[in-house]
Amino acid sequence: DGKLVIVVTPTYNRAAQGYYLNRLAHTLRLVEPPLLWIVVEMGEAVTPETALMLRKSGVMYRHLFCSKNNSTNFKDRGVHQRNTALEHIETHRLDGIIYFADDDNVYSLELFDRIRQIRKFGTWPVAMLAQGKNKAILEGPVCDGDRVIGWHTNEKSKRLRRFHIDMSGFAFNSTLLWDPKRRYHVSWNAIRQLDTVPEGFQETTFIEQLVEDESEMEAVPPGCNRILNWHLHLESKNLPYPKGWELSENLDVN
Ligand code: UDP
Secondary structure: OOOOEEEEEEEOOOOOHHHHHHHHHHHHHOOOOOEEEEEEEEOOOOOHHHHHHHHHHOOOEEEEEEOOOOOOOOOOOOHHHHHHHHHHHHHOOOOOEEEEOOOOOEEOHHHHHHHHOOOOEEEOOEEEEEOOOOOEEEEEEEEEOOEEEEEEOOOOOOOOOOOOOOOOOEEEEHHHHOOOOOOOOOOOOOOOOOOOOOOOOHHHHHHOOOOOOHHHOEEOOOOOOOOOEEEEEOOHHHOOOOOOOOOOOOOOOO
C-alpha cells in the first residue's frame, strides 16, 4: 500500500561524506514514493553542501541539525541526531514506518518495499562487512516463517544484550512514539536513544522501549532468508594516500 517510509540519516563532515550521501540519495531516488528522507547534521547549522545535495536528489526530504554534543569519552555516533529526528516526527505526527539508515551503509531497493509492509515492528538480519576481512557476519533474527525465534549472536554479546539487532536492521511504526495504547512502556516520557549506555547497547535499549518481546516482532521478509542491506566498517582514515594528497574536509575537487 501507500504507507510513508520515513528514513532517518545522521551525518557529519568527513572525507567520504559526499560519496556516502550521494550513494544513499541515488538509492532513495529509486524507491517507490511516498518516502521522506530526514537528514540530520551535527553542529550549529545545516551545511550548504548537504543542502545542495538534497535539493538535487529528487527525493522528498527534511534537513535538520543537532548542536547537542556529548562526546568527551563517548563516541556519539548519531544518537542525538536520531533523537532530533524522532522529536520532529513526534511533534508533527508524521505517520509512517521509521527506519534508521546510516549514511555509510548499503541498501537494496527491496528493503524499502519490505519496510513499507511492516505493521508495528519489523526486523531482519544485516550482513556486517569489515575492511580487510573477507567474510560477512550476520547480526539479527533467526526466523520461522513470520515469527522471530532466536538471534545471531557472538560469544561476547550473547548473555548481555536482550535483542541482537543492528541499528540498520529494524523499522517501526511512528505511532508507537505517541500512541500510549500501542506502547509497551507507557511510563517512558518519550521514546529516544540513550546517550548513557555502553557501546553495543544502543540498539537493544532503544528497542526495549518499543516492544516487550519477540512475539511482537515481524520477520522481514518471512523466513528472514535474504540479505537486504550491508553494514560497512570502511572508515576512510585508514586508507593509505601519498603524503600531501590527503583531504580531511569534504571539499569539491576538480
Ligand atoms: N555519525 C555522526 N556523528 C558522529 C559519528 C557518526 O553523525 O560523530 C553518523 C554517521 O554519519 C552514520 C552514523 O552516525 O550515519 C553511524 O556512524 P558510524 O558508521 O561511525 O558508526 P558505526 O556504524 O561504526 O557504529
